[in-house]
Amino acid sequence: MSVYDEYIVKNVNPVLNQLTNDVIKEKPDNPIVFLIDLLNKRLGIQNTLSEKEELRILRQELARLKQNKAGSEEEKTESEDDEIDDLGPKKQAARSAVSAEAYGQWNKKGDFNPPVYPKTPEQHSRIITKLSSSFMFSSLDDKDKEIVIEAMKECIFPTNSEVIKQGADGAELFIVDTGILSCYKNIKGENKHLKDYHPGEAFGELALLYNAPRAATIIAKTDAILWSLDRDTFNHIVKDAAVKRREKYEAFLAKVDLLSDMDPYERSQLADAFVTSKYNQGEFVIKEGDEGNNFYIVEDGEAIATKTIHAGHAAEEVKRYRPGDYFGELALLKGQPRAANVVALRVLKLVSLDRHSFKRLLGPVESILLRNAKKYEEIIASLT
Numbered sequence: 001m002s003v004y005d006e007y008i009v010k011n012v013n014p015v016l017n018q019l020t021n022d023v024i025k026e027k028p029d030n031p032i033v034f035l036i037d038l039l040n041k042r043l044g045i046q047n048t049l050s051e052k053e054e055l056r057i058l059r060q061e062l063a064r065l066k067q068n069k070a071g072s073e074e075e076k077t078e079s080e081d082d083e084i085d086d087l088g089p090k091k092q093a094a095r096s097a098v099s100a101e102a103y104g105q106w107n108k109k110g111d112f113n114p115p116v117y118p119k120t121p122e123q124h125s126r127i128i129t130k131l132s133s134s135f136m137f138s139s140l141d142d143k144d145k146e147i148v149i150e151a152m153k154e155c156i157f158p159t160n161s162e163v164i165k166q167g168a169d170g171a172e173l174f175i176v177d178t179g180i181l182s183c184y185k186n187i188k189g190e191n192k193h194l195k196d197y198h199p200g201e202a203f204g205e206l207a208l209l210y211n212a213p214r215a216a217t218i219i220a221k222t223d224a225i226l227w228s229l230d231r232d233t234f235n236h237i238v239k240d241a242a243v244k245r246r247e248k249y250e251a252f253l254a255k256v257d258l259l260s261d262m263d264p265y266e267r268s269q270l271a272d273a274f275v276t277s278k279y280n281q282g283e284f285v286i287k288e289g290d291e292g293n294n295f296y297i298v299e300d301g302e303a304i305a306t307k308t309i310h311a312g313h314a315a316e317e318v319k320r321y322r323p324g325d326y327f328g329e330l331a332l333l334k335g336q337p338r339a340a341n342v343v344a345l346r347v348l349k350l351v352s353l354d355r356h357s358f359k360r361l362l363g364p365v366e367s368i369l370l371r372n373a374k375k376y377e378e379i380i381a382s383l384t
């Protein structure tokens, strides 16, 4: 651990942990004003300070921290003025050497106390099954999954009751245990039905991911049992990974022709389900005649499709793939063996969806896939 890491762990984290806990406890409308007040009170200050006084107090605090710290030789010889400079841009380069683990510890799982709602073994195993089929949770490790399961609260909604209201603040997300729910969005005064949610599916994540008002209304179409997960647990355990994945794929997905007419929300959900893979030059991704279970989109690199057109002769090139192109849809759409080989021409990075995710998430573009597949026949006709 560098001297900066040590400084943060020993002197910064405890202060920020305490402040974060105070803010969470009070939930003030304006956390900044609340924190300024709180710090003023801690320092015994009633009135607003002049810049000069602030600087004096800051120096006193730094001197106190310095005394507490078993500092390095370098730090022992530094003057207090230097230490104040240390907080400015002059030493940015040195400060950037602080490890990511040291920063942000006050905001991580360490000091977080998730709620615990006791469950029967049967409820526990039902939730595990639901989490495994929900893209956002399936990649959590076992420990985090356990925290999430314990924090989930059972909620019962009778037919026609409103679970989420568009425009309201969001405090939790939901996973469907039993029942069906309908999602509506008010667009220019008209209530548009967007989709239905079935057991295993999650909704209400957007308000938590992006601190936004609820983007749609969700109503129980039948009696429903849901598991709710509170904002704090979601933020601590699930949010970082989910936001990172969505941000990572956002620009890429927008460039995939096949998906360009898809609802942006549905498209963003693909990111949760993608699995990435890498192939070296000459490696087969798909072999003609094999059983097929995955659909692929090229993220980077180049590949070709080859197909046996003249029996007894080598397979011939029928298509080339570049970033944003897709393949492997035929076997999933038609339930047939793979109709061609697909081979990497150079290092190839792919994202893939399994059969279940393909059906669930690419249903809206199935007609485009089928229409495009007709073009294969034209290519083969031109080669025979």
Ligand SMILES: Nc1ncnc2c1ncn2[C@@H]1O[C@@H]2COP(=O)(O)O[C@H]2[C@H]1O
Binding pocket: 164, 170, 183, 185, 194, 195, 202, 203, 204, 205, 206, 207, 208, 213, 214, 215, 216, 217, 218, 263, 265, 266
């Ligand atoms: N097209 C859509 N746009 C926005 N939200 C949607 C859409 N389809 C489904 N939803 C879900 O509706 C939920 C309403 O609450 P949230 O905004 O928290 O999260 C939203 C999503 O989970």
Ligand SMILES: Nc1ncnc2c1ncn2[C@@H]1O[C@@H]2COP(=O)(O)O[C@H]2[C@H]1O
Binding pocket: 286, 292, 305, 307, 318, 319, 326, 327, 328, 329, 330, 331, 332, 337, 338, 339, 340, 341, 342, 376, 377, 379, 380
């Ligand atoms: N002429 C073609 N005939 C059939 N499949 C093709 C052709 N050209 C490219 N392909 C792709 O190659 C893939 C091989 O696996 P699939 O049959 O699942 O889906 C196929 C298509 O995506």
